[in-house]
Amino acid sequence: MSPGTLYIVPTPIGNLGDITLRAIETLKQVDVIAAEDTRHSGVLLQHLGVQTRMWAVHEHNEREKAQGLIEQLRSGKSIALISDAGTPLISDPGYPLVNACRAAGVPVVALPGACAAITALSAAGLPTDRFLFAGFLPPKQQARLTALQKLAAETATLVFYEAPRRIVESLTAMQSVFGPERQVVMARELTKQFETYLSGTVSEVLAQVERDPNQQRGEIVLMVAGAPSQSDEIPVAALQLLQLLSAELPPKKAAKLVASHYNLRANELYQHALK
Known part of the structure; x- marks a missing residue:
């Protein structure tokens, strides 16, 4: 048989x-x-x-x-x-x-059909040529930070699922690990009446979610732009200036000043400043 x-x-x-x-x-x-x-x-x-x-x-x-x-x-x-x-x-x-x-x-x-991760990614406006689906982040703070740190250098777009009760904590952790300038898109309640997309830097999206309790409800897909490619070399002079400024200024401000002077990505410089 x-x-x-x-x-x-x-x-x-x-x-x-x-x-x-x-x-x-x-x-x-x-x-x-x-x-x-x-x-x-x-x-x-x-x-x-x-x-x-x-x-x-x-x-x-x-x-x-x-x-x-x-x-x-x-x-x-x-x-x-x-x-x-x-x-x-x-x-x-x-x-x-x-x-x-x-x-x-x-x-x-x-059978092909509905999938929240793919649905959200197709409308997010982030690169889709390479993406990494990471599922749910760990619920405990330290484990969450550790998981994000392992992904900090990943150049592909990152896709997460998140529970509404943890969305503020997860965005806060991403801001800490990826830097406040990393681009994110939060898709909520996909295909339902209150479907919403929030996009901007992680600090901007976090501020919107904290201000509006409605953004802390429903099912959430959280997408994060990948880290800058390691092939995008930073001039030695820029790194030297970053090192000097970081001794006197907060890392975020030092990174922004160097990025403006050398026409570089502030987030990539910020990651270097943190190291």
Whole structure:
């Protein structure tokens, strides 16, 4: 008997109209839907007229459930994997199951569809030729700072998910590690009624978020411009002047003065001043 297929099915991140026709057809035709939260997904499936039975597969039980699902697939049954919103496995459960399917030779088919990170990035106005998806930052302050420090020299655009209750802390940490002049874009409540994009330097966006409590609500994608390329060499004379000024002035002010004099990027000089 040929094994069944595991389908990775994205669901809307907000606007229910973003579900694809192929996703609806797949959800209706499979034998079982493995859902992150059956109560949450039940509302969507009822809206779509899907009556396929569901099993709960979430971050707390996915490893122990994987073997049972593999056995179902080996017996010829097909399964659709969905998360609460967006594409499964992208900061959502599903990796143990997909990994186990690949190891067992069970076919895995991924459907294209909604993903908050890609949706936000496509409208952010930051470079998209290279980007690094970093998921959620650690909730504790020191671990968050350490994670950001490891990314400080990354030249690709950085993409994070963040919880609203931590957005001020994360922006503050970015200001500390990346410098106040690094460009950021904050996308909030994508595809929903109160969809918002805030863009500017990290210090500017932080100030907007602190002033407006509404910007501390909902689901957030935070994007950060990459660090200047190491190939953009700074003249020795500029570094010497920066060193002299940094002995007398705050690093940010010293960097701005040198940047203005030599027509260089203030943020790159600021990073040198901090070192």
